[in-house]
Amino acid sequence: MAVDRIEVVVSEVVQEAEGIRAFAFQRVDKSSLPEFTAGSHIDVFIPGGIVRQYSLSGSPSECDRYTIGVLREENGRGGSKALYDQVRPGDRLFISEPRNHFELTRSAKRYLLLAGGIGITPMMSMLEYLAPEGLPYELHFCTRSKAVTPFRKRLSEIKGNGQVHHHFDNGNPENGLKIGELLREYDDGTHLYFCGPPGFMGAVKVASSHWNQETVHFEHFSAPALDAANDQGLECFYVRIASTGATYEVPADRSIAQVLQENGVETNTSCSQGICGTCQTRYLNGEPQHMDLILTPSEQAEYLMICCSRSKTKELILDL
Ligand code: FES
Numbered sequence: 001m002a003v004d005r006i007e008v009v010v011s012e013v014v015q016e017a018e019g020i021r022a023f024a025f026q027r028v029d030k031s032s033l034p035e036f037t038a039g040s041h042i043d044v045f046i047p048g049g050i051v052r053q054y055s056l057s058g059s060p061s062e063c064d065r066y067t068i069g070v071l072r073e074e075n076g077r078g079g080s081k082a083l084y085d086q087v088r089p090g091d092r093l094f095i096s097e098p099r100n101h102f103e104l105t106r107s108a109k110r111y112l113l114l115a116g117g118i119g120i121t122p123m124m125s126m127l128e129y130l131a132p133e134g135l136p137y138e139l140h141f142c143t144r145s146k147a148v149t150p151f152r153k154r155l156s157e158i159k160g161n162g163q164v165h166h167h168f169d170n171g172n173p174e175n176g177l178k179i180g181e182l183l184r185e186y187d188d189g190t191h192l193y194f195c196g197p198p199g200f201m202g203a204v205k206v207a208s209s210h211w212n213q214e215t216v217h218f219e220h221f222s223a224p225a226l227d228a229a230n231d232q233g234l235e236c237f238y239v240r241i242a243s244t245g246a247t248y249e250v251p252a253d254r255s256i257a258q259v260l261q262e263n264g265v266e267t268n269t270s271c272s273q274g275i276c277g278t279c280q281t282r283y284l285n286g287e288p289q290h291m292d293l294i295l296t297p298s299e300q301a302e303y304l305m306i307c308c309s310r311s312k313t314k315e316l317i318l319d320l
Contacts, residue, residue, distance in 0.1 A: 005045065005094040006033065011065060013089055016150035019072045020118065021084055022057070025095060026065045033063045036098035038129040039122045039193075039219070042066065043096035043270050043278070047086055052079035053276045055121040055195075055219075056098060057151070059128035066095070069150050071118040096270075101277045101294045102193070102219040104129065109189030111137040111162075114179070114204055116196020117148070122219060124151055126193065131160025142167045142177050142200065173199075183207040188215060195219045220275050220293045234289075237311040241265060241320045242284055256306040256316075265320065267306065274308035281306045286316035 008025035016022045027033060041055045054068035072084040087093065102122050104111065111130055115123045120141055130137045137160070143149040145168050155164050169176030183192070183204070192215060194204045201220060208216050235252040239259065250259050257269045257279055270278035274292030280303050289312050292305035306318070 004097055006097065008033075008066075008093055008095055010087055010089050010091045010093065013087070016069060017152075018148045019084075020069055020148070020150040021072075022067055022069050022150070023083070023087065024058075024065050024067045025093070028092065030064070033066055034097050035063055036060055036066075036125075037100050038104050038125040039102035040098035040100040040125065041102075041122070041276070042068070042098050043276070044068070044083065045094040046079050046083050047093075048078075048082055050077075050079040050082060051270050052083070053221075053271055055102075055125065055221075057121045057124035059132075060125055061128075061132070066098075069118060069121040069124075099277055102195070102217060104193070105191055105217075108191035108215075109136070109187075110191070111135060112190050112192045113137060113139040114142070114177075114182075114192070114194040114196070115139065116142045116194075116200030117144075118150070119194070119196030119200065119219075119221060120151060122195055123193070124154070127155075127158050127160075127162075127164075130162065131158045134161045137162035139164045140167060140177050140182065141165065142169065142196070144169060144171055173203075179203050179207045183211070186211045186215075188212055191215045191217065193217045195221065234311055234314065237313070238315045239311075240315060240317045242317050243320060247315075250310070255308060256310075256318075260306070260320075267320075269307045272307045274305045277305070279305050279307040282319035284317045284319050286311055286313040288312070288316060 007028055009028050010023055011026045012024040014022040036056055038060050041053045043051050044054055045051055056066050057069050058067040070080050070084050073080050104126055113123045167177040192208055237250055238247050239250055239256055240247045248259050248263055250256050257267050260267045268278050270276045277294055282303050288304040289310040290300045291308040
């Protein structure tokens, strides 16, 4: 099953902050793009054969265009740098349809949003949804300084039933938001959403560990370093395709997805880091060593991400 690609034209590029640009995409014929929900992301097929995921930062009620925010990462994997440096208004690109693994629950009495740096992008679409609906929200946006803070103008315009708090730490987290204090008290009616760089994610996870985890939601935009101590996967194991019975060996240096692709089994991958959901696959037997960062425990009982997960059992049977 191939991912449907949509050809778009870059209709606008805005310098949102130092090292951060917002890109707007429209269909070439200006017709409507697929509807999306707050927190969704798309794949962007970047010149040079790179595919990267970006959260949509515009209003879910406006599908005439999609907007993403891109941080130019000097020492990243190269995708955002290429997009930031090379893509200009009028250029054509391909994107995927939106997917959402960071969906807003409808049942919250209050939405507490915490963003670190470029982690603000999914929160922007959330605010664009919550504010017009009159739903109570509170956003805490942590950055180093005003100069590197994107979407400041739009954030000052969004009203509704909530507040936006900026926290500038000038490079010293001790001067920033006191995350532990903010999250010390909680109630089950409040749902927490957070997204940001690895240090920020770790701090919020620790500070919210006593919350009801059903009310805690997060999205990584890059995979943190793996904790080798938690890796109980076998070095080498087998995957069996339920529909054909074909069995393939997965060695230590290949992912399940790579092995399947090398053997002509059609699979989709995108981030290859367990953060986008493209390669989600149902399994019927065996026990995976889950390495993804998006599936809930109940989802992991049924699915695994074949780009990164491995196996604790000698064989995994995949529902393919
Ligand atoms: S390809 Fe993104 S989660 Fe597997």
